Amino acid sequence: MTPLIMERWILQPSPGNCHGCRYLAGVGPFVSHTAPRPPLHEHCNCVIRVIPTGGLGLGARAAMEAQARRNTARVSSILRRASTLVDRPPTTGPVDTIVDA
Ligand SMILES: [Zn+2]
Numbered sequence: 133m134t135p136l137i138m139e140r141w142i143l144q145p146s147p148g149n150c151h152g153c154r155y156l157a158g159v160g161p162f163v164s165h166t167a168p169r170p171p172l173h174e175h176c177n178c179v180i181r182v183i184p185t186g187g188l189g190l191g192a193r194a195a196m197e198a199q200a201r202r203n204t205a206r207v208s209s210i211l212r213r214a215s216t217l218v219d220r221p222p223t224t225g226p227v228d229t230i231v232d233a
Contacts (some may be wrong), residue, residue, distance in 0.1 A: 133230055135193070136166035137182060139201045144177035152219035153178050161200035168211045173218050 143157035152172050161183055170178040176184070185193055203210060 135185065136200065138196060139160065139164050139167050139182050140182050140183065141167060141170070142179050142181050144179060146177040147175045150176075152214040154203065156210070156214050159203055161196050161203060162207065163200050163204040166204040166207055168214065172214060181214045184221060193197050 138161040140151070140161050141156040141159070143153055146153075150173050151174060153170075156168060156172065157178070164182065169180065170176050172178065183196070185196065188196065188201050
């Protein structure tokens with residue numbers, strides 16, 4: 133079976149690092165070419181990168197692929213949520229504090 137190619141949102145420093153970008157970086161993997169595309173907001177420097185999976189064991193890869201398929205299946209609601217987070221004031225907290233409702 134061909135391994136699934138996955139990608140993720142990489143948060144980059146920008147003048148207005150926003151909740152939306154932090155949220156997108158925090159949701160994890162997507163199936164390749166299905167993640168939302170930057171820029172999410174003005175001056176957004178975020179990028180989409182393919183996730184290197186060569187070092188993953190079979191179990192870890194399977195778990196990541198399942199998560200990627202879940203994220204891709206609900207990408208429109210993820211993007212909608214990210215868009216509603218854009219207008220909130222930026223924070224300096226870790227990405228992990230933003231959880232999906
Ligand atoms: Zn951004």
